[in-house]
Amino acid sequence: MPPQKKKFLFVNRKAPYGTIHAHEALEAILTGAAFEQRISILFLDDGVFPLLKEQNSGDIGLKDFSPTYNALSLYGVENIYVDEESLIERGIASDELSIKVELKTTKEVCLIMEQQDVIFNF
Amino acid sequence: MLHIINKSPTNSPALKQCLKRAQQGSSILLMEDAAYALISKTEASSQIKQHMNRVSFYVLEPDIKARGIGEKIISGIQRIGYNDFVKLACSQHPVQSWF
Amino acid sequence: MKFAIQINQSPYTHQSPDTAYQFTLAALKSGHEIYRIFFYHDGVLNGSGFTTPPQDERNVVARWSELAEEYGIDLVICIAAAQRRGIMDADEAERHGHAASNLAAGFRLSGLGQLIEAGIEADRLLVFGG
Numbered sequence: 622m623p624p625q626k627k628k629f630l631f632v633n634r635k636a637p638y639g640t641i642h643a644h645e646a647l648e649a650i651l652t653g654a655a656f657e658q659r660i661s662i663l664f665l666d667d668g669v670f671p672l673l674k675e676q677n678s679g680d681i682g683l684k685d686f687s688p689t690y691n692a693l694s695l696y697g698v699e700n701i702y703v704d705e706e707s708l709i710e711r712g713i714a715s716d717e718l719s720i721k722v723e724l725k726t727t728k729e730v731c732l733i734m735e736q737q738d739v740i741f742n743f
Numbered sequence: 744m745l746h747i748i749n750k751s752p753t754n755s756p757a758l759k760q761c762l763k764r765a766q767q768g769s770s771i772l773l774m775e776d777a778a779y780a781l782i783s784k785t786e787a788s789s790q791i792k793q794h795m796n797r798v799s800f801y802v803l804e805p806d807i808k809a810r811g812i813g814e815k816i817i818s819g820i821q822r823i824g825y826n827d828f829v830k831l832a833c834s835q836h837p838v839q840s841w842f
Numbered sequence: 843m844k845f846a847i848q849i850n851q852s853p854y855t856h857q858s859p860d861t862a863y864q865f866t867l868a869a870l871k872s873g874h875e876i877y878r879i880f881f882y883h884d885g886v887l888n889g890s891g892f893t894t895p896p897q898d899e900r901n902v903v904a905r906w907s908e909l910a911e912e913y914g915i916d917l918v919i920c921i922a923a924a925q926r927r928g929i930m931d932a933d934e935a936e937r938h939g940h941a942a943s944n945l946a947a948g949f950r951l952s953g954l955g956q957l958i959e960a961g962i963e964a965d966r967l968l969v970f971g972g
Contacts, residue, residue: 624962627961627962629958629961630837632839634760634841641883642883642972645882645883648922648954649954649957649958652953652954652955652957652958653958653961655955656955656958656959656962658958658961658962665760666756666760727763727764730764731764731765731766732766734744734764734837734839735744735766735769735837737837738836738837739837739961739962739967740837740838740839740967741957741961741967741969742839742840742841742842742969742972743972747968747969749857749858749861749970749971774861775857775858775861776857803861805864824868825864825865825867825868826868826871826872828865828868829865829868829869829872829874830872832843832845832865832869832966832968833843833874833966836965836966837966837967838966838967838968838969840968840969840970840972842850842969842971842972
């Protein structure tokens with residue numbers, strides 16, 4: 622019998638460009654997808670910033686990795702969650718996000734975290 | 744569930760962000776510069792006090808001692824060493840580090 | 843219990859590699875297994891074999907190497923992060939035309955898959971620093 626799949630949650634809490642974390646989170650998710658576990662992503666706190674549309678990082682000389690978020694569903698990522706309060710705190714409306722996400726309340730975010738087997742922190 | 748914080752509460756929002764999401768019955772371990780959150784009569788320690796009835800708080804004693812704040816911290820916090828940190832990690836799951 | 847450890851920060855600037863070391867040592871001494879330590883982001887500098895602190899100071903890198911030798915733990919450096927920060931084993935150094943290699947004893951270079959696999963195999967994943 623094959624081993625049971627684990628519930629993996631990748632928590633992204635960092636803005637893009639200023640540090641490498643958001644970009645690395647994406648790399649780790651794409652790598653993780655190949656291992657056929659049950660993968661969810663949570664965008665929390667400043668981690669909602671990488672989802673903004675219309676990023677153009679040409680002038681700062683860094684690669685714009687945001688188009689890759691579009692590929693997440695193709696990679697079999699089960700759930701893409703965004704903490705609604707993090708959006709509100711940062712003056713972002715959900716229609717400003719580049720991909721389709723599930724908005725979650727604080728209470729729901731807590732439960733999602735508790736229900737995981739492993740949390741990868743970024 | 745175990746939450747780990749290693750950032751000072753006066754320089755980083757990590758403590759606030761963690762407290763908002765920590766569920767009833769979960770544990771929070773303060774380590775490294777997060778130990779400063781326990782200094783009495785500060786905004787951070789009063790926030791921690793408000794959550795004490797539903798969340799268990801731990802701090803790494805070696806970090807308290809190194810920083811010279813052993814006499815300044817609020818009561819009701821479990822001061823633990825690295826062996827108890829291991830036991831805590833065994834008893835709680837999953838683990839989220841807030842940095 | 844089987845632990846996987848992830849270390850994100852560089853030694854000497856941040857305390858987190860020291861805390862991770864103390865945790866690892868305590869876990870091993872209490873009979874637990876460290877399935878793997880994965881060094882990520884600036885944490886790859888924990889595997890720089892040219893690290894030469896003053897003699898009266900702890901040697902963070904040598905300390906990991908000694909732990910690997912004594913307990914046989916798997917110290918994995920993220921290869922993509924390592925290439926960007928100039929940490930190379932002999933093969934990598936030769937392939938990229940560098941005069942010397944600097945990966946410390948007991949470490950190996952590998953991909954991000956090693957972190958994911960550690961998440962699958964271990965009972966707990968603990969992340970230090972970031």
